[in-house]
Amino acid sequence: MANSFLHGTVHTASDDLQSAICSDPSLFALWQTLTPLGRNEFICWIEDAKQPKTRQRRIERTGQELFEGKKRPCCWAGCIHRTDKAPSRWQQAVLIDRKAKNGM
Template identity: 70%
Template sequence: MPDGFPQGTVHQAAADLQNALKADDEIFDLWRNLTPLGRNEFICWVDDAKQPATRQRRIRRTVEELREGKRRPCCWAGCIHRTDKAPSRWQKAVLIDQKTKGASKP
């Protein structure tokens, strides 16, 4: 935590997500109380957005889900960037292989 902001195990929260979480003391306390893996899942989910509008919507949803008591993003298959565990068969087939196929299209 070099900057004092609690980060994930693999991902670092960008300024826009950090600002949204720090804007409300209650939300920031909930964020600090997540495990590094839980924070990582939210950061990965936000970072996975391809369009700025989707990213902003996911940031708002992160705040809402924390307020609802969630410790991981709802309906998120999980971070595929972690090196401490292999991706599940579903993650590999749907997330990793699909991205690889999509990247090779002209």
């Protein structure tokens, strides 16, 4: 199943995310139906976690949100790593400027 695991447009799903999604065939099927951009948003959201506990919580929440029918992570400004479009004003203010201000 790992060979057929679909990733995002910019990000590649980590082993822990792949393992969590592949552990449930229903969840895996939902993941595979997401668009590449949808998968990318979930992966970026998880990769943005600064603490392992937050990362694990986001991996678990990804499964819950997929079962709830969501196609993107709830309350996420979006991936700022895409090169095919400029960051929105909200992304600039919330993600980029805040990280620069905090020295990240």
